[in-house]
Amino acid sequence: MTKPVVALTKGRVEKQFIQFLEERGFDVAPLLDKGRKLQVETEQFFAFFAKGIDVATYVEHGIADLGIVGEDILLEVQPDVFDLLPLPFGQCRFAVAGEPDSNKALGKQKIATKYPNITTDYFRKQGKSVDIVKLEGSVELAPLLGLADDIVDIVETGNTLKENGLVVKEEMFSISARCIANRNSLKLKKAILYPFIEAFRVEEVIK
Numbered sequence: 393m394t395k396p397v398v399a400l401t402k403g404r405v406e407k408q409f410i411q412f413l414e415e416r417g418f419d420v421a422p423l424l425d426k427g428r429k430l431q432v433e434t435e436q437f438f439a440f441f442a443k444g445i446d447v448a449t450y451v452e453h454g455i456a457d458l459g460i461v462g463e464d465i466l467l468e469v470q471p472d473v474f475d476l477l478p479l480p481f482g483q484c485r486f487a488v489a490g491e492p493d494s495n496k497a498l499g500k501q502k503i504a505t506k507y508p509n510i511t512t513d514y515f516r517k518q519g520k521s522v523d524i525v526k527l528e529g530s531v532e533l534a535p536l537l538g539l540a541d542d543i544v545d546i547v548e549t550g551n552t553l554k555e556n557g558l559v560v561k562e563e564m565f566s567i568s569a570r571c572i573a574n575r576n577s578l579k580l581k582k583a584i585l586y587p588f589i590e591a592f593r594v595e596e597v598i599k
């Protein structure tokens with residue numbers, strides 16, 4: 393019987409996932425000692441490391457059976473994968489933020505974000521149409537430099553907003569990291585995936 397193939401989001405999520413696995417008695421040494429290698433094998437699974445958006449693609453195409461990815465990616469890209477369960481890390485929230493006294497009276501609100509689909513959907517549900525400026529990071533700069541009126545972004549501690557003189561204007565919703573699965577793998581590799589998924593289950597985070 394072969395092992396599951398797991399696609400892991402590099403960086404922040406990877407670190408928290410490794411700690412999560414360690415607490416559950418998994419063999420994490422190969423993940424910690426990987427150096428610049430992008431694929432490793434542990435006692436329990438094969439892993440490879442990619443950007444979150446690519447983790448979703450690899451799982452959708454069946455290259456990975458499981459993926460560990462931020463819910464922001466799933467909401468933005470809506471990949472055709474099975475969203476199995478929430479994980480107890482990567483917890484943060486989406487918010488509209490901007491300069492404290494910048495309420496736009498006339499014209500369309502201009503919003504800078506890494507998440508154009510989430511943003512459009514959020515404002516559409518409020519019956520509002522906004523102009524979106526897509527950025528890839530350091531989104532907080534946009535209102536400060538006059539590129540946009542406000543931003544839609546992830547807030548965790550609030551430090552990035554605070555240190556740049558911005559405030560939350562509207563709380564949107566909370567997210568966490570998620571374990572996703574390829575739809576066929578779930579049917580065809582049940583025997584190897586289910587024990588693995590069971591080990592990931594954390595009562596307090598199941599919605």
Ligand SMILES: Nc1ncnc2c1ncn2[C@@H]1O[C@H](COP(=O)(O)OP(=O)(O)OP(=O)(O)O)[C@@H](O)[C@H]1O
Pocket residue numbers: 401402403404405443444461462463464465482483484529546547548549568569
């Ligand atoms: N401040 C944060 N607190 C908690 N989770 C976060 C925070 N920022 C991002 N995340 C989550 O972690 C995931 C990965 O974020 P990370 O910043 O490591 O990569 P990224 O946003 O793709 O940037 P990079 O281009 O540097 O790889 C995001 O998809 C999101 O789910």
Ligand SMILES: O=P(O)(O)OC[C@H]1O[C@H](OP(=O)(O)OP(=O)(O)O)[C@H](O)[C@@H]1O
Pocket residue numbers: 528529530531532545546547548549550551552553
């Ligand atoms: O509320 P905080 O704890 O300060 O976290 C929020 C920040 O974290 C994320 O940025 P990230 O570090 O991923 O950098 P980025 O700007 O390149 O996306 C997010 O886009 C915010 O900028």
